[in-house]
Amino acid sequence: MDARTKPIGATPVTATALPRPTREEAEAAVRTLIAWAGDDPTREGLLETPARVAKAYGEFYSGYEQDAGVVLSKTFKEVGGYDDIVLVRDIPFNSHCEHHMVPFVGKAHIAYLPHDGVVGLSKLARLVEVFARRLQTQENLTAQIIDAINEHLGPRGAAVMLEAEHMCMSMRGVRAHGAATITHRFTGVFAEDRVEQDRFFGLIGKR
Known part of the structure; x- marks a missing residue:
């Protein structure tokens, strides 16, 4: 089981069962989803979208790198x-x-x-x-x-x-x-x- 699925309160959550994909692999996955949705990931307006999405995911899911114990330590x-x-x-x-x-x-x-x-x-x-x-x-x-x-x-x-x-x-x-x-x-x-x-x-x- 990926540790990210466990309800952990005190420690940051890191993937243990599966290696974390590279940034390039994440961006490739976004391009696949764009194509699956019916658009062209190579058109001008979407060329930089995979990089933007990967960066946004870093913000959306930054809690995996944070520790509740540290936040409440003082x-x-x-x-x-x-x-x-x-x-x-x-x-x-x-x-x-x-x-x-x-x-x-x-x-x-x-x-x-x-x-x-x-x-x-x-x-x-x-x-x-x-x-x-x-x-x-x-x-x-x-x-x-x-x-x-x-x-x-x-x-x-x-x-x-x-x-x-x-x-x-x-x-x-x-x-x-x-x-x-x-x-x-x-x-x-x-x-x-x-x-x-x-x-x-x-x-x-x-x-």
């Missing part, structure tokens, strides 16, 4: 005894569906109850990027984010909610434009206490 313990909910909402993200390799775009809401310090707020947005910039399902993305928070911050509880529109539904198939998919997961105190769940939903405006 915490701050001098917080004046603060131990209540820390929440960052409306974190924008875009990812690519692993079934059709088309985008899904949305926002993430992340909360946790600190146990031994807090992490920089921007790191939560960075954490979303680590996992979003891989081939994904929304369900798996939700789980990877909260698992990384639990593993590296050890909070008393965590909550993650993702809202996204999937282009595989709006651009093809049923073409359900504007349909939103919502996933969420609670751990620790959030999983055990309905009051904390309601507080989370209230803070993100979903109550």
Whole structure:
């Protein structure tokens, strides 16, 4: 099994079963897809498209080279005894569906109850990027984010909610434009206490 298919939270993901194709092989594959779509990869407007697509893929899937543990490695313990909910909402993200390799775009809401310090707020947005910039399902993305928070911050509880529109539904198939998919997961105190769940939903405006 290619390691890129495994839900890994702490380490960057690298291909182990199959060698990574060269840049030239990737560009050749793009030319094949262009021809399969019905166009001529040698015409002027498409000559540089394979190189552009290969470069874009490097950005779209840069999460395979990133480490969630590094992103969450630095915490701050001098917080004046603060131990209540820390929440960052409306974190924008875009990812690519692993079934059709088309985008899904949305926002993430992340909360946790600190146990031994807090992490920089921007790191939560960075954490979303680590996992979003891989081939994904929304369900798996939700789980990877909260698992990384639990593993590296050890909070008393965590909550993650993702809202996204999937282009595989709006651009093809049923073409359900504007349909939103919502996933969420609670751990620790959030999983055990309905009051904390309601507080989370209230803070993100979903109550």
